[in-house]
Amino acid sequence: MEDLLYQFMNNFAFLILSAIGLAVIFGMMKIINLAHGEFIMLGAYIATLATKAGIPLLLSILLSVVGVGIFGLIVDRLIISRLYGRTLDSVVVTWGVSLVMQQGILILFGPSLETLSTPLGSISIGGSDYSLYRILLFVTAIVLLILLYLLFTKTTFGLHSRAAMQNAEIARSMGVNTNRIYSFTFSIGAALAGLTGALYAPTMAVSPTFGGGFLMPSFVTVIVGGANPLIGPSLSGGVLGVVSTGLDATWGTFFGRLGLLVVAILVIRIMPLGFSGLVEKLSVRKSRG
């Protein structure tokens, strides 16, 4: 039982952390960021290289968050800012960005990097070992969701950005600088991707294709979650985590993976707006009733 719980925590953390940056950018800006995996990869590189240079891991992780955030800001100012509102063009451009980043890293650092060792060791429960760091990842995912919730509900930025998300025209006419909001949002999304990369860097092989493994789960989580960058991923991370843990434990990894995709297709068919849409519908009904 604690085995299954541990697996669920692993899956949930992986889904949430891989999706969170993408969810923020897609939810707030309607930009489909195909370079999301490469932002994650960049975070992993910064963290790994910094730690190798003697900086403590915690500080390196912080450095990746800031570094990828700044990189995101640059990408936004140079490229994305010209594409606000053009969802489908963003597919092409961010794909171009991902090609450039992946090959650029390959040229700069070669096809692989020496990986860090997972810190913190393991704890023994019921005669079985569990990685403490991975349990911490689960806690981090939840803390991150709470922090984002606070950012988007309790701050002026959050208020403005939610206004821009619902109706950019009206928000602008009320004096909200939507362009600045979008820039900030994009760089937060990038910084979150950087965090994910840095957090997973010590547990995985670091290479230019590092981001590839994150792309599919992150898209599925965002699709199932829908537009709301907070409610969406938390609910879909939970549901998908249960589904993939269950299938995986019963029939093996292949079905765990296939299950994710099938659930995604079914969810879009039944409720195109994902869990966020469902929650909104319910809350509207509740306030009316």
Next chain:
Amino acid sequence: MNNRKKRKSLSLLLVFVLVLAGILSGCGKSSGSNDDSKTIKLGVLEDRSGDFSLVGIQKYHAAQLAVEEINKQGGLLGKKVQMVAPDTQSDNKRYQEMAKRLILQDKVAAIMGAFSSASREAIRPIMDQNKMLYFYNNQYEGGVADNMTFNTGAIPEHQMVPLIQYMIKKFGPRVYTIAADYNFGQISAQWVKKTVEANGGKLVNEEFIPLGVSQFSSTISRIKKAKPDVLVTLLVGQDQSSFYEQWSKSGDKSIPMASTVNMAQAYEHKRFAAPALANMYVTATFMEELDQKYPSAKKFVDKFYKKFPNDKYVGMEAESEYTGIMLWAKAVKKAKSTDTDKVIKALESGISYDGPAGPVTIDPKTHHAIRNVYLVHTDAKQKVHIDTEWKDVKPDWLSKEKNVDLTKKQEAKQYTPLK
């Protein structure tokens, strides 16, 4: 209005640049390929970008080294060898495009290359159609019987059979296999099963992991529950190699691991911090650590790092590529021609090259290599120790069980132990 004009001129400029770049690169190509009579062209198809570049770049560098040495010793038949090497970008479509290009446009004498089995299967029929001599210098799941194809890498007879026998004898009969869920993994797992049963062992479970999976918590818990004596890992690609780090933190490191792909190919023991790859047993046809014991290996490793000081590892695929090219050169010299039929005849004469990993001889019936196999293991600090060596291991499954004799019969297919 002004803005629109500016935009238009920009777009025109862009197209101009695009066309120019294309024309320039096109010209560069054709002007380079005009001096046909003075050189012998050798095509090399390796992945220098994308998923497989980790090994592809090593192999490409090994090919450069081999061609440079051949030319230093006066070339072949009085001509210089010129390498034509497009980047196949870990993309099977690209393999097909570039194979056709090398054959029809560059008119190369032979083609070396491909890392993944899928890439090999993409181009093998093209080689057959065009009667092109093809060397697949790579470890793989075995079974290709094709008159135009030669393989200098390791196959299950070399690695799997000795490895499993050794592991069962030393650690016990209960074996658990985890393998990448595609052709290589499935066929290799079949070999594990076959060998385990033939040696009185018991396969407690075999589990297949889709390519691209990087999270292993459920697999790890299943292995821990089964408590095998030996864990066979046939994991492929950057994502799957994450298993080792995760296994070392929440798995049971006292269970010895055995593999035919890891370490010797993608140097996981150098890329992951100890103890991720500790307690691992590998059979390999070459590893750079062989230089502790074998002078020929040391010579090769030194040459390699002298030419490519920034490279991180020289593994068994790099050695296969190097040896493959040297065998081809020897056959061309023997045949006194680059004519495909004559070179194949020379290769089928049991030609042999004393390479970095000892003598490598082409087995005429199967077009695979008779070569030495080394068993190594890692200690707790991931230092590599050489345990045993088997000399001149024969690739005879095809000829013994499937009656393949390529010197007598035309074939172009891949046999598998699945059926």
Next chain:
Amino acid sequence: MLVKLNTENIVAVLIFLFFFVYPVLVDAYSVMNLAYFLSMVFLSLSLSLIWGYCGIFSFGQAVFFGISGYFYAVFTLNSGITTLTPLGLILGVLIGGVIAWILGYFMFYGGVNDVFVGLITLCLTLVLETFMGQTAGDQWMIGQVNLGGFNGINSIPSLQIGSFILTGNSFYYFVLLILLAVFIFLKWFEFSKLGIAVVAIRENRERTKLLGYNVPFIQSLVFAMGGALASLSGIFYVLWGNYITPSAFGLASATIPVVLVAAGGRKNVTAALLFTVLYYWFSQTLSASGSEYALIILGLVLIVAILFVPNGLIASLFHAGDQLFFREHSKSLLRKKGAKTL
């Protein structure tokens, strides 16, 4: 109404003339190479039709590309009779169309639209890739053919009509003639009665519905046509290389048509055609050069193209040409465009 004198049509005529004389000018390799590029043009046209004309954004035309490719392989290898290959081609295209129809029915009648269609189709193509990748075992036999897992199926027979095997130049002309037919059909379709309803759906679904059109029906129909075109592309690709693998369903295969159609100009089939051929040629030349900067250059070109020429590189060039040489037309075109966006 069909042959208007403007840059696009002139270029289209010139391109096809060039394609027809091309084999006379170059060696056999270049002809086969262009045949491959032309095979991939059908995939772009399929997206151009459903996305450019009808506003349905599909991220998964690779689904039909791959399914029909696999169907052709399994059908022809099982039948063993090479004269049945044309039947394999026809059935493959029909099956691709029918599957697209079913998928379209599932989506459009359920009210799935816009970016969500893209996401469903993307998931579907990734499901198929994951599934096909693990079919190496002998439990995955259809008749006598093993699906082959990640390594795919090879030695798939070429097309044979009667006793004549289509390879080299004959295959090239076969693809070219079908391309010409499809192209003319698409040009005609744009201004046909149904085509106008299709464009109306792109511009405003609600309004078209209120005008009495059965929007989900028309969407499904166009989606099925797109599926059939993508299937044609898949089978031609198989005929060109005699080979198919699960990577036909992969993320890269799914993305490339979107990139080509968006960067070339999505409302314009000539632009999609021209840009596809140019792109494949350019990326192949880069790859052949062996330069490590190939993918970087490719990425940068795409970024610059979208940023500076938002309506598509080729489409904008056509527009510029119209303004230079056919002032009248372009003015009326502009006016029309202005009206649309309002």
